[in-house]
Amino acid sequence: MELYFLGTGAGMPSKERNVTAIALTLYDERGTMWLFDCGEGTQHQMLRSPLKASRLEHIYITHLHGDHIYGLPGLLTSRSNQGGTSPLVLFGPPGLEALLEPVLRLSQAHLSYELIYREVSEGPVFEDDRFEVLCAKLDHRIDSYGYRIVEKDKAGKLDAGKLKALGIPPGPLFGRIKQGETVTLSDGTVVDGKAFIGPPIAGHKVVILGDTRKCESAVALAADADVLVHEATFDGSLNDLAQAYYHSTALDAARTARQAGAKALIMTHISSRYQEEETRLLLEEARTEFEQAWIAKDHWSFPIRP
Structure with a gap:
């Protein structure tokens, strides 16, 4: 299991960061991958990565702002052209199907696979014998959700x-x-x-949040997570701006991770005002509250280990 960051910027693409898209590879567990958000240019980012759209099984959309969804029409049609034939489930807030279907219909997009829409609300959104995905509403200008991916405990080792x-x-x-x-x-x-048989082996818990101000629902969703992926659009000196635009600072992200008891924090959705070297400010700020913090960058991966 590994997180692969295809886009880590906020609002609009920059020369250093594309807009939001995060892959969770589940090759050992399921032979597939899941995608969280799909900003404009995600399919281009995927071409420059080791990931293959044909292996997509689920796409989870956190909210309907353009920097999180405008890459969907291109990626969905390219998946057909690249030989994808297995069903693809698209999870997202109310309105996603109404927004996307006219684009696919009017452009006469041909999909060689079944596209299944699943409208999300707070609570469980997916479960099988290996994984459960839970959803909670965050604090943003429009409905924005976070997803908690829980791998179920595995049987203990045979002595x-x-x-x-x-x-x-x-x-x-x-x-x-x-x-x-x-x-x-x-x-x-x-x-x-x-x-x-030894004691059960605990499964992994990964939490990926959409855009949000600091809120209690984020802390609850991220409880005891192995990895929390949290936006950090601004540094703490711009807290008033973050509040006005319903975003978080690096300090907000770190405090959420600490309060939730998360084991690791990865910050993404970085404003273009912070060039590559300037992101150190965000990282240093976060580590004053939570030491196990990292700043994601495009085409960076993070293995999730026990």
Whole structure:
């Protein structure tokens, strides 16, 4: 599992940063990837990356401002041209389908796959046997959401050494015991599989927020996250401007991470007033409140480890 940042700028593209798009690669877990927001030029950024649109399974849109959605028509049609045939689920706020469908229809876009719309509201928006995705409303000028991606706990490791000590050789019995079954050996010994399995392995928790001012719902959504991705449009000296435009400062992001008990903070959605060297100001400011903080940049990746 890895986060790959395709666009990390705020409002409009600059020479150093494209507008928002973040990929979560789930190649080991699902053989697919999920995309969070799709600003203008995302498909171009993807061409310069190791990512393939054909492997997209879900797209999650945080809100309907242009710097988060204007890349959708191009990416969706290019996915067809690049051989994408599997269904693609598009999650987003009310109005996303009404906004996008006329563009696809009037441009006579041909999609070689099924495009499925899922309108989001607060609460669970997706769940299967491996992942759950939850959604909460943030504090922005229009409805803006954050997504909490929870990987469900995995079964504990089998203590193979303990089984071998009982004279149980590797083979089909190992598999049954690993499933927690109770098995009877040829000599009549009854083996409780649960006694040979370690504690469950905690799954990862990743939280990706849309544009927002600092708010309690962000803190709640990010509780105990392995990684929190939070906008940091301005530095603390521009707090009044951030409040007026419903955005966050680097200090706001750091305080949210600290209050939530997150393990790592990645700041994105950086104003173009901060050129590459000037982003150090944002990072230094954030680390006064939360040490495990980073500033994302385009084509930067962050592996998510236990």
